[in-house]
Structures are given as C-alpha cells and as structure tokens.
Amino acid sequence: MIAAGLPQRFKVGFDPNSQIFSLAGTIRPRSIDEIAESIHALREAIDAVRGVLYIDVKRLIQMNNTAFQAFIRVALDACRERSDLRLVIVTSSVVSWTTRMFRHLSTIEPQISVEVYDSMFYPGQDYFEDTSFIPILRAQTKLTWRHERTILPRHGMRPGIAVADICCGIGDFAVLAQKEFQPARIVALDHSKPSLAYARTVAAEFGVTGIEYTYGDASEMLLEDNQFDFVACRHSLQIFNQPELLLKELYRIVKPGGRVYITNEKNSHCLGEPRAQSIQWTYNELARLLSHFEMDVELGPKSRRYLADAGFDDILVESFMVTNLDGDPQDFADIIAGWEKMFAAMAARHGEAPEFIDRFRQGFRDHIFAALHPKGYAGWPIWAASGRKPL
Amino acid sequence: MGASVNKTTETAFEPLLQFDMEMEDFLSDWHHCDHVSSYLARMISHNRTDPVRHSNFFSSALNELLEVSFRGGTTDGKIGLSIYRQGATERVQLSFPCPPGQARFYREAVSKTRESDAQARYLDAISNDLAPSRESVLLDLAVNYDARLRLDEDAAPAITLIVDLPLEGEGMVS
Structure with a gap:
C-alpha cells in the first residue's frame, strides 16, 4: 500500500x-x-x-x-x-x-x-571481499577493460552523463570509466567497507577526484529514483541470490530513457587448449559448486531474459572473450591462479572430498598451462547486456 | 519561493552556504522542511567521504531543526540558515522569528540537551508522549546525532539555534 x-x-x-x-x-x-x-x-x-x-x-x-x-x-x-x-x-x-x-x-x-x-546477510560474499583477492580483481578489470572501453558506448556510455557503478568492488572500473568518458557525475556503491576503503585510497593516490564512493546494499539503495543516465552492474547479478531484486533497484535509479548495463559470465564456457577436457570438467564443476552458494555463474546468456522481465526495452546483448592473447599472458594466468585458490576453499567449505578438490584444482592449473603455452589459447567468456528504461 | 543561497563567513568554521526565506513563505507549506533539508544536504555533502550517506544523515537532522522552526516560528521576518564546516563537524545556524516569551522556552530546552540526564529525559519522552515536543526533538539531536546545541538571542525577537553535528566519523557516517 x-x-x-x-x-x-x-x-x-x-x-x-x-x-x-x-x-x-x-x-x-x-x-x-x-x-x-x-x-x-x-x-x-x-x-x-x-x-x-x-x-x-x-x-x-x-x-x-x-x-x-x-x-x-x-x-x-x-x-x-x-x-x-x-x-x-x-x-x-x-x-x-x-x-x-x-x-x-x-x-x-x-x-x-x-x-x-548488513553484508553478512549475503551468502558467500566474504570470499569476494577477502583483501588478498584484490590483485585478482584488478587484473580482471585490466583485461576486461580492453574490451569494454569499446563496448560501453554502444550501450549508452558517453561524456557528460550521470553514471552509477553499483557493486563497484574496489572501484577500478569507476576510475577507468571516469578517465575515458568524463561523466558529469559518477557514484560508485558497494556493500564492502574494506573494498571502498581501498577504492578511496587508490583514487587519492592517483589524484582521481569526483567519484562519490558510497557504502550501500545494492538491493536496498539510498539513491533516489530516476537519477542516472547509465547504471553499470558488472559481474554481480551472478553472485547474488536474488538477481531480480537487484535489477528492480537498478531500474528504479536509472532515468527513463537511460540504460542499465550488466556483465555476467557463463563459467562452464571457459576454455583452453591444450588440456581442454580437464579445463572443461573443472569449470562445469565450478558452476555446480557455486549453485550451492546460491550463485548462478551461468547467468551471462540469461541476461536478455532478466532485463526483459525487469521491464527494460531496447535490449542489447553481446559477448566477448577475455584471452591469454589480451596483453601479457601472465595477467590471465594470475587471474586463474586466484580463482583456483578461492574456489578450492569454497569446495572445501562445501565438504567436497580431497580427491575431488585435487582434480578441481588441476583444471585451473591446466587452464594456466594453456594460457602460458607458446602455442596455447585460454579464454574466459563474458556477456555484456543493457536495457533501456522506457520513457 | 523567494529564497536565496549566498556565501557567508564565520571564524574557525568554513562557511559552506547561507539560505534565507521570508518566514511567511516558509510557513505556507510543511513540505518546505523536507525539500530544503534534502536539497541543502545534497549540496554540502558532495565532497564528504560518503556523500550519499552523509546527505541522508545530515538531511535527517536538518529536517528536525526546520520542523522546530516551522512549529514555533511566526510569520514576521525571515528564516535564515547558515551551514559551516570544521573537519568532521557541520555547524547549522538557524534563525527564525518566534513569539515573545519563547526565547526562555528554547533557552531551557537547549540547556537540557547539555545536562547529564539528557538521555533519560529523551527515553522518558519517547516512552510516554503521543507526539514529540520541540524539547524532545532537540534532545533527539543531542542523543542520536551527538549534536552540541546552543542558543543565540542577540537578534530578538528572533532566536538562533546553533547546532554542531559531528556526522563524519565512526558510528555515524564512516
């Protein structure tokens, strides 16, 4: 009522x-x-x-x-x-x-x-807020940005607009977006105080001013209705147990005619050569494992449906593949090494047998092998999608 | 609205803005309290560590002060609102005309916010009263916002409430 x-x-x-x-x-x-x-x-x-x-x-x-x-x-x-x-x-x-x-x-x-x-109510989120994971997050953004900087304008990003980066994590996307696109205003929200503290420190060290970092729950935001021309929410719907709730909030804060931009993965489609089978097995198991933590890391191709169900129109969906050929292959390998550590810990918490964890870890190591192999190829596919809030 | 926002000065505290409005216009619509507090809170919060939450918290406190002036003010003269900053503290200086004899009421109410039993008085008020009195609103600011209040009567019959709000820090907006 x-x-x-x-x-x-x-x-x-x-x-x-x-x-x-x-x-x-x-x-x-x-x-x-x-x-x-x-x-x-x-x-x-x-x-x-x-x-x-x-x-x-x-x-x-x-x-x-x-x-x-x-x-x-x-x-x-x-x-x-x-x-x-x-x-x-x-x-x-x-x-x-x-x-x-x-x-x-x-x-x-x-x-x-x-x-x-507060944030302890998000199941499994503590893994992503571990400060030892920060270098991995930075490496991830470094590699995805090579693609997203050209993708973003197709989804409505342009200079002089009001932008929100919801679930901003350590804030590196907001910094890159501000440098590249010079928005009139940029608000970056996350529910992790350590991540925000890191973001503010990095911004200060690099002389980046004007990003409004704010602590908040993405599913219950203080931000007012119809404020932003462009709202980004990257790699986050897939790790929330209620992505619909999050989308409802993103819809609320974007202006009519503005766009909400989301990126998500389909982890089982991570790939590599050589050692393709081992890699494939591990990423299939990863998707299954994370479902026990109420995370859907297969969400990427479902983006269109989620955006449509949330009321958006003019929906655009595209995918890109981050690979070991995007710059230094060691960056790609470092990301996978971070995943191995984090996801093996989650498997242990879930009660998986040691034999399973050994095989599970091996798939990540084979992915690293493929990434660093002189003739190898390793990929991490991501779906970028956006929808317009009707006028 | 007949309002203006200008720069002003004060020693020690850095001036942020000054707002004034004919009291008759201010009293013509209750929602002025909400609109003015929300708008000014956003203006002064942009360069705080967490602008969104700072604005929310500051607006909450400022709205209560504006409601006090709305309920206790008279139509002759202007309402004047100045906001200053010193480190983590925002200072609100709110002047408004009020009926003769009211200055004593505010003097006592402000004095009670500084006494050791302020919290007990506040708890007693919210436990038993049907609606908040202006006195309990000032106690609320002292108890829930750690505000330090004082009264300036130099411009009688108008009174000036001076309220220091240490909003940026642990337990508040951090």
Missing part, C-alpha cells in the same frame, strides 16, 4: 506468512493524522501475528520524530498489552540514524530487540 497524502514517497506493507511489517521511503508528516492509515496497518499486523513480528525499516530513507513516535507508541503499547509478543526491528547498517533511534526501544521494552542488517 502507498500512504495517503504522501504518494510514491512512503510505503508500508505486511507479509502475514513471514510476519514482516515493512516501512520504506520518506515519512515526514506534519501530524499523526497524515499517517493514520499506516499506524492502523501496524496495529492490524500486530493483532494478526503470534510470537514474533519483524518490523523491517531497512528501506526507511527518512522518518521524522512525529512519525517515529507514532509508530513506536503502537509498538510499546502492544508489548505492554501482550506478554506473548516479541518485536524485532530490523534496521540497516547503511542508514546509520535508524539504528541509533530504534536501538532505544530495547532499553525501554525488553520484548523489543533491534537487529542490524
């Missing part, structure tokens, strides 16, 4: 199955009367639940004291009337003031607790 009197700025919802009451958007009423319907909805939600009611304020962008006090009045009164009731308020680590305001409720009322939602 959308609150009366404040169209499109404030939403409340109740999911009786999961017993979650959610508040989202900007709620700054002059009087309680303006949010009476929403206050009533919270009362009804409390009446409808047994045990725990989760009050989700992760997407609460602004709430004034008038609204805050009106909602907590209902919550506190309910706890005083019902000893069986427990309220769990879920705030976001991104919106600092919500945690600071709501945390007091657990002091006032023992039946209320406050949980802070």
Whole structure:
C-alpha cells in the first residue's frame, strides 16, 4: 500500500506468512493524522501475528520524530498489552540514524530487540571481499577493460552523463570509466567497507577526484529514483541470490530513457587448449559448486531474459572473450591462479572430498598451462547486456 | 519561493552556504522542511567521504531543526540558515522569528540537551508522549546525532539555534 497524502514517497506493507511489517521511503508528516492509515496497518499486523513480528525499516530513507513516535507508541503499547509478543526491528547498517533511534526501544521494552542488517546477510560474499583477492580483481578489470572501453558506448556510455557503478568492488572500473568518458557525475556503491576503503585510497593516490564512493546494499539503495543516465552492474547479478531484486533497484535509479548495463559470465564456457577436457570438467564443476552458494555463474546468456522481465526495452546483448592473447599472458594466468585458490576453499567449505578438490584444482592449473603455452589459447567468456528504461 | 543561497563567513568554521526565506513563505507549506533539508544536504555533502550517506544523515537532522522552526516560528521576518564546516563537524545556524516569551522556552530546552540526564529525559519522552515536543526533538539531536546545541538571542525577537553535528566519523557516517 502507498500512504495517503504522501504518494510514491512512503510505503508500508505486511507479509502475514513471514510476519514482516515493512516501512520504506520518506515519512515526514506534519501530524499523526497524515499517517493514520499506516499506524492502523501496524496495529492490524500486530493483532494478526503470534510470537514474533519483524518490523523491517531497512528501506526507511527518512522518518521524522512525529512519525517515529507514532509508530513506536503502537509498538510499546502492544508489548505492554501482550506478554506473548516479541518485536524485532530490523534496521540497516547503511542508514546509520535508524539504528541509533530504534536501538532505544530495547532499553525501554525488553520484548523489543533491534537487529542490524548488513553484508553478512549475503551468502558467500566474504570470499569476494577477502583483501588478498584484490590483485585478482584488478587484473580482471585490466583485461576486461580492453574490451569494454569499446563496448560501453554502444550501450549508452558517453561524456557528460550521470553514471552509477553499483557493486563497484574496489572501484577500478569507476576510475577507468571516469578517465575515458568524463561523466558529469559518477557514484560508485558497494556493500564492502574494506573494498571502498581501498577504492578511496587508490583514487587519492592517483589524484582521481569526483567519484562519490558510497557504502550501500545494492538491493536496498539510498539513491533516489530516476537519477542516472547509465547504471553499470558488472559481474554481480551472478553472485547474488536474488538477481531480480537487484535489477528492480537498478531500474528504479536509472532515468527513463537511460540504460542499465550488466556483465555476467557463463563459467562452464571457459576454455583452453591444450588440456581442454580437464579445463572443461573443472569449470562445469565450478558452476555446480557455486549453485550451492546460491550463485548462478551461468547467468551471462540469461541476461536478455532478466532485463526483459525487469521491464527494460531496447535490449542489447553481446559477448566477448577475455584471452591469454589480451596483453601479457601472465595477467590471465594470475587471474586463474586466484580463482583456483578461492574456489578450492569454497569446495572445501562445501565438504567436497580431497580427491575431488585435487582434480578441481588441476583444471585451473591446466587452464594456466594453456594460457602460458607458446602455442596455447585460454579464454574466459563474458556477456555484456543493457536495457533501456522506457520513457 | 523567494529564497536565496549566498556565501557567508564565520571564524574557525568554513562557511559552506547561507539560505534565507521570508518566514511567511516558509510557513505556507510543511513540505518546505523536507525539500530544503534534502536539497541543502545534497549540496554540502558532495565532497564528504560518503556523500550519499552523509546527505541522508545530515538531511535527517536538518529536517528536525526546520520542523522546530516551522512549529514555533511566526510569520514576521525571515528564516535564515547558515551551514559551516570544521573537519568532521557541520555547524547549522538557524534563525527564525518566534513569539515573545519563547526565547526562555528554547533557552531551557537547549540547556537540557547539555545536562547529564539528557538521555533519560529523551527515553522518558519517547516512552510516554503521543507526539514529540520541540524539547524532545532537540534532545533527539543531542542523543542520536551527538549534536552540541546552543542558543543565540542577540537578534530578538528572533532566536538562533546553533547546532554542531559531528556526522563524519565512526558510528555515524564512516
């Protein structure tokens, strides 16, 4: 439902199955009367639940004291009337003031607790945030950029526009995009504070200014609607367990007529010669392994469907192959060596047998062998796709 | 809107911007509080470490101050808002005309934000009151934003709230 009197700025919802009451958007009423319907909805939600009611304020962008006090009045009164009731308020680590305001409720009322939602809620993400992986990420961007710098203009990248790089990681794509295309504004968002700290340090060292690095949850962004001409989200839909949710947010922040640009892989199509069979086996197994971590590293060719389902039109899809012939073959080999280390650790965590892990590792080593072989060829295919938000 | 944004100066704190508006115009629409706080927050946050989150946090605090002036101000004169910066701290200087006798109310309310029982007073207010008073809003700024507040009465009958917000740091926007 959308609150009366404040169209499109404030939403409340109740999911009786999961017993979650959610508040989202900007709620700054002059009087309680303006949010009476929403206050009533919270009362009804409390009446409808047994045990725990989760009050989700992760997407609460602004709430004034008038609204805050009106909602907590209902919550506190309910706890005083019902000893069986427990309220769990879920705030976001991104919106600092919500945690600071709501945390007091657990002091006032023992039946209320406050949980802070943050990056630990993303399954398996810690592997990609390990700082030892940073050189691999940098090498990956170095090799993909050779292709993307010519691809990007076909997908709407041009000078003077407002750009967002969502799931920016260590921020190197944003730096390259800024240097190459001189956007009027560029915002780079990620949910890893260590990655952002690294990005800011690198930008400062290289004298790059003007990139707005921001900490945020890509599926619950603080960024306002219809702000950007071009929104990039690279290699990220494939490692989120709910890519549709992410696309919905990308759609929200891009301007009508603007484009969302995504890149994703199909890991089972990684290839190499010689030792093709061993390489093929490992990458097939890699796709299977990562599915256990709720990641779809086969997503690349599904980009068109995902973009269409999210409401985009004028969808463009193309693929390119990063190979050992893109510059120094050692760069390619270094990337695969990083993958071997990271994915072998994930296989171990998943409980794979040592014999499996040995064979799994061998495929990566054979891929490196192919990359460094004087007559060898090694490839890593990537799908680049974009869609336009209808006017 | 009849508003203007100009450069101004103050010792020690670096001036960022000044905004003023006829109070009658300001009081004509409640949403001015939201619009002005959101717009000015974006303007001053662009060169902070995390501009998006800084803007969100600053807007939240500034909106509460503007709502205080909206609820307690009178139509004669102007509302003036100056924003300064010193390191991690943003200073908001908000002047607005208010009815005779109100200065004492604000003096006491601001004084309470600096007392050792500020948090207890705030918890008591949110535990029991149906709607926030202007006093509890100022306590909210002190408790939840670590704001330091003081009052300047030199331009009576207008009052000036001076609020230092240490927003850029651990636990705030970091």
